[in-house]
Amino acid sequence: MGIDCQRHEFDVIVIGAGGAGLRAAIEASAQGAKTALICKSLLGKAHTVMAEGGAAAALGNMRAEDNWRVHFRDTMRGGKMHGNWRMAQIHAQEAPDRIRELEQWGALFDRTHIGRIHQRPFGGHTYDRLAHVGDRTGLEMIRVLQDKGVHMGIEVFMEATVIDIPVVDGRAAGAIAYWRETGRFLLFSAKAVVLATGGIGKAWQITSNSWEYTGDGHALALRAGAELIDMEFVQFHPTGMIWPPSVKGILVTEGVRGEGGILKNSEGERFMFRCVPEMFKGEYAETEEEADAWVAGDHVNYRRPPELLTRDVVAKAIMRENEEGRGSEHGGAYLDIASKRSAEDIRRKLPSMHHQFMELAGVDITREPMEVGPTTHYVMGGIKVDPETEETTCPGLFAAGEVAAGLHGANRLGGNSLSDLIVFGRRAGLGAAESAKALAKAPAIPEERVQVAIAEALRPFDNPSGENAFEVQAALQALMQSKCSIVRDQAGLEEAISGIAALRERARRVSVQGNREYNPGWNTAVDLRSQLDIAEMCARAALMRTESRGGHTRLDHPDSDPAQERIENVITRDGDAMRLESRKQPDLPEDLAKIIREGA
Amino acid sequence: MALRKFRIFRGDSRETGELVEFEVECGEGMVVLDAVHRIQAEQAPDLACRWNCKAGKCGSCGADVNGKPKLMCMTRLSDYPEDEVITITPMRAFPVIRDLATDVSINYENNRRLPHFQPRPADFEDGEFRMYQWEVERPQEFRKCIECFLCQNVCHVLRTHDKHQEFIGPAFFVRTAVYEMHPADVGDRREHLKEHGGIGLCNITKCCTEVCPEKIKITDNAIIPLKERVADKYYDPLRWLLRKLTGRG
Numbered sequence: 074m075g076i077d078c079q080r081h082e083f084d085v086i087v088i089g090a091g092g093a094g095l096r097a098a099i100e101a102s103a104q105g106a107k108t109a110l111i112c113k114s115l116l117g118k119a120h121t122v123m124a125e126g127g128a129a130a131a132l133g134n135m136r137a138e139d140n141w142r143v144h145f146r147d148t149m150r151g152g153k154m155h156g157n158w159r160m161a162q163i164h165a166q167e168a169p170d171r172i173r174e175l176e177q178w179g180a181l182f183d184r185t186h187i188g189r190i191h192q193r194p195f196g197g198h199t200y201d202r203l204a205h206v207g208d209r210t211g212l213e214m215i216r217v218l219q220d221k222g223v224h225m226g227i228e229v230f231m232e233a234t235v236i237d238i239p240v241v242d243g244r245a246a247g248a249i250a251y252w253r254e255t256g257r258f259l260l261f262s263a264k265a266v267v268l269a270t271g272g273i274g275k276a277w278q279i280t281s282n283s284w285e286y287t288g289d290g291h292a293l294a295l296r297a298g299a300e301l302i303d304m305e306f307v308q309f310h311p312t313g314m315i316w317p318p319s320v321k322g323i324l325v326t327e328g329v330r331g332e333g334g335i336l337k338n339s340e341g342e343r344f345m346f347r348c349v350p351e352m353f354k355g356e357y358a359e360t361e362e363e364a365d366a367w368v369a370g371d372h373v374n375y376r377r378p379p380e381l382l383t384r385d386v387v388a389k390a391i392m393r394e395n396e397e398g399r400g401s402e403h404g405g406a407y408l409d410i411a412s413k414r415s416a417e418d419i420r421r422k423l424p425s426m427h428h429q430f431m432e433l434a435g436v437d438i439t440r441e442p443m444e445v446g447p448t449t450h451y452v453m454g455g456i457k458v459d460p461e462t463e464e465t466t467c468p469g470l471f472a473a474g475e476v477a478a479g480l481h482g483a484n485r486l487g488g489n490s491l492s493d494l495i496v497f498g499r500r501a502g503l504g505a506a507e508s509a510k511a512l513a514k515a516p517a518i519p520e521e522r523v524q525v526a527i528a529e530a531l532r533p534f535d536n537p538s539g540e541n542a543f544e545v546q547a548a549l550q551a552l553m554q555s556k557c558s559i560v561r562d563q564a565g566l567e568e569a570i571s572g573i574a575a576l577r578e579r580a581r582r583v584s585v586q587g588n589r590e591y592n593p594g595w596n597t598a599v600d601l602r603s604q605l606d607i608a609e610m611c612a613r614a615a616l617m618r619t620e621s622r623g624g625h626t627r628l629d630h631p632d633s634d635p636a637q638e639r640i641e642n643v644i645t646r647d648g649d650a651m652r653l654e655s656r657k658q659p660d661l662p663e664d665l666a667k668i669i670r671e672g673a
Numbered sequence: 674m675a676l677r678k679f680r681i682f683r684g685d686s687r688e689t690g691e692l693v694e695f696e697v698e699c700g701e702g703m704v705v706l707d708a709v710h711r712i713q714a715e716q717a718p719d720l721a722c723r724w725n726c727k728a729g730k731c732g733s734c735g736a737d738v739n740g741k742p743k744l745m746c747m748t749r750l751s752d753y754p755e756d757e758v759i760t761i762t763p764m765r766a767f768p769v770i771r772d773l774a775t776d777v778s779i780n781y782e783n784n785r786r787l788p789h790f791q792p793r794p795a796d797f798e799d800g801e802f803r804m805y806q807w808e809v810e811r812p813q814e815f816r817k818c819i820e821c822f823l824c825q826n827v828c829h830v831l832r833t834h835d836k837h838q839e840f841i842g843p844a845f846f847v848r849t850a851v852y853e854m855h856p857a858d859v860g861d862r863r864e865h866l867k868e869h870g871g872i873g874l875c876n877i878t879k880c881c882t883e884v885c886p887e888k889i890k891i892t893d894n895a896i897i898p899l900k901e902r903v904a905d906k907y908y909d910p911l912r913w914l915l916r917k918l919t920g921r922g
């Protein structure tokens with residue numbers, strides 16, 4: 074009957090093995106749930122491994138004044154007051170314990186002179202707040218979690234791609250996947266499912282994201298009937314590499330600016346001084362001397378340099394310099410750390426940036442400036458979750474990490490993702506394990522459903538020879554880059570939406586060379602479906618939001634509209650189509666509103 | 674832009690596979706992985722290879738480039754004369770899955786068997802250890818490991834003698850060293866290193882150190898000190914204790 078597949082049964086399955094998925098699996102397993110971890114790449118290669126700068130937590134090791142209230146306030150304001158206040162509160166309150174827990178599990182963070190965890194400054198954070206390991210914090214985090222999980226006996230399915238989450242009687246019942254190596258199918262029955270699949274950035278041309286970031290989790294959740302929100306909010310990181318062409322998009326950590334790096338235009342002007350938005354007036358240094366004094370280490374008497382404004386602000390400032398003819402040689406800005414720090418400091422604090430520029434661009438950042446420009450980096454939007462348990466609106470389905478939405482609002486602060494992963498990853502694992510306990514057995518998944526999903530995945534093999542999947546993917550990337558990128562307008566977004574519809578037709582006809590075994594052409598053909606779904610979600614939500622806020626900028630609606638501050642655009646599936654509606658989020662309770670108004 | 678010639682291994686086993694020639698338009702700054710991607714996009718969409726970060730951070734894209742173990746994403750085409758054909762083959766020490774993708778699962782099994790971190794009680798009430806920068810710097814070097822397995826690939830014990838069952842290899846000596854030299858660790862991994870790790874089989878040729886893209890001094894900083902600790906266990910237990918407690922040697 075139909076195509077055969079390998080069958081497994083678990084209490085909890087976690088899809089995605091980045092920080093969020095690993096932390097969720099560790100927690101579910103600790104609660105006694107029989108847990109599986111499934112990931113598209115090898116274990117330890119998820120995006121989390123690439124994170125550089127650090128993980129934000131109000132440990133208070135650098136400044137006793139730092140506490141969860143300040144972190145909460147920074148996160149809400151950084152998200153342009155659009156975020157979910159309860160998530161921002163939980164995140165700020167729990168991040169310190171989660172960081173210290175990593176230390177208990179073997180993490181080796183950089184230290185202060187009294188032997189405590191050192192914290193570095195980052196954009197939008199009032200105090201030095203990022204626990205870090207040089208500029209390779211994500212690597213440390215993923216290894217610690219990976220070793221912890223592996224030694225707990227969690228079963229790992231590496232290089233297995235989930236293509237469907239069957240819903241039985243209104244509840245997520247497991248997952249259908251295929252092995253990359255053999256192209257054979259797998260069926261997981263489970264009492265609860267956690268999605269931790271990360272982001273969507275591979276739908277743009279210039280991106281810091283890898284082949285994995287096709288938005289599978291977003292698309293799987295949509296098809297399972299869950300709600301998604303905030304899909305218009307994509308973060309374009311101000312500093313990606315831009316030259317030579319082959320490295321375009323690769324990230325240059327904000328840590329460079331945290332360590333004192335400055336941005337200059339073609340006239341040698343430090344332009345960020347004139348780009349401080351109203352909301353942050355008075356909070357940043359106003360002269361070079363003041364900024365220098367701060368970089369020299371006096372963070373009490375001097376204000377931070379304007380290069381450390383939130384990412385949305387810095388990215389737009391670089392764009393503006395270029396529009397007004399003051400861009401760098403290849404259309405960006407110059408990021409200079411050489412004139413602010415000694416060569417030795419740079420090599421010690423930013424070793425991987427030093428290495429990356431030396432090897433890939435032939436630039437020695439201890440002597441010369443880097444050339445940088447905006448790159449697609451992170452999606453604030455995603456699956457709507459309950460702030461306490463991370464359950465989505467589809468029962469039995471949980472989500473954490475970049476695939477979930479709420480915490481970051483309209484713009485994410487640097488360092489808030491790594492802490493997000495461990496705070497909400499843990500809660501999702503807990504929530505899933507609890508939810509699994511309520512069920513005696515995983516729901517039976519109808520064979521027909523399995524066969525439909527498999528047939529859909531194999532369809533490209535039946536198509537007559539034509540375009541390959543990479544061509545359609547490249548066309549989508551070009552479309553999103555030009556019509557749905559850092560600045561948007563109504564006409565462009567409408568073109569994007571109709572362009573996506575046309576690409577769906579092309580995607581249906583793509584053909585595949587070779588067979589199912591380790592075949593990137595076929596894998597990409599399968600991924601295209603998710604990519605088109607998330608592209609459409611992003612473009613349509615962007616069209617609905619007739620204002621500019623955080624990562625979403627409309628040329629035809631350049632100002633923020635206070636009436637839309639607490640409005641979220643909710644996306645659900647409607648047959649084969651998508652339904653979008655605006656919904657008002659609850660206002661902040663008075664105690665939290667007071668923190669925002671009056672400071673912490 | 675200039676046309677360059679590549680020869681890439683294709684097939685699902687070393688016995689039946691072959692080198693296939695491709696010609697690719699190559700531009701400024703391109704790395705080997707860019708060329709492979711261009712071949713995938715334009716000529717051979719089913720060409721199997723692994724990659725993730727494209728910036729030397731994830732360790733996915735290891736292969737033999739003109740016979741030398743390299744990360745394809747960090748190897749610039751301009752390192753080779755323009756008229757030289759670039760030959761890309763899968764990492765020698767591991768079985769081929771298809772094309773450039775190899776079966777590296779043995780490494781994950783080895784890691785699962787390593788004795789894990791064994792912490793002493795926390796020094797502060799909130800759970801932090803008191804550790805100084807000079808103390809953490811040593812194990813931090815080993816934590817730079819991106820699990821690319823290039824060192825495993827080049828080590829003759831594995832590459833030539835195929836002793837995967839008896840010898841965990843340099844990458845896992847590095848991993849052991851993370852915990853063994855962790856200031857807050859109280860575990861003792863010497864027996865495991867000797868009996869299961871096969872550390873005695875390493876004859877300090879330093880080939881692993883030479884290929885490590887993270888420039889970890891695998892032999893000098895991880896393997897030799899671990900060998901000394903193992904020797905102490907059998908010949909001088911007191912000295913071992915001293916090394917462990919002071920973090921020296």
Ligand SMILES: Cc1cc2nc3c(=O)[nH]c(=O)nc-3n(C[C@H](O)[C@H](O)[C@H](O)COP(=O)(O)OP(=O)(O)OC[C@H]3O[C@@H](n4cnc5c(N)ncnc54)[C@H](O)[C@@H]3O)c2cc1C
Nearest residue numbers: 089090091093113120121124126235271474475488490491
């Ligand atoms: C270069 C770079 C630097 C960064 N620096 C920082 C920083 O300094 N601080 C910070 O806070 N944030 C940083 N970020 C952001 C942060 O790293 C990511 O947002 C975060 O790591 C995402 O973690 P995650 O657990 O949600 O997902 P990921 O780590 O991306 O993991 C996703 C997992 O899902 C799996 N997956 C996806 N689809 C499927 C499927 N269909 N089937 C099975 N498995 C699937 C993948 O294989 C992977 O294992 C950075 C991001 C990048 C790209």
Ligand code: SF4
Nearest residue numbers: 828875877878879881
């Ligand atoms: S030094 Fe030891 S581990 Fe390294 S390559 Fe030589 S034999 Fe192998």
Ligand code: SF4
Nearest residue numbers: 818819821822824885
């Ligand atoms: S030690 Fe170096 S060469 Fe070996 S796996 Fe780690 S990073 Fe790669």
Ligand code: FES
Nearest residue numbers: 726727731732746
């Ligand atoms: S792709 Fe990550 S190291 Fe090469």
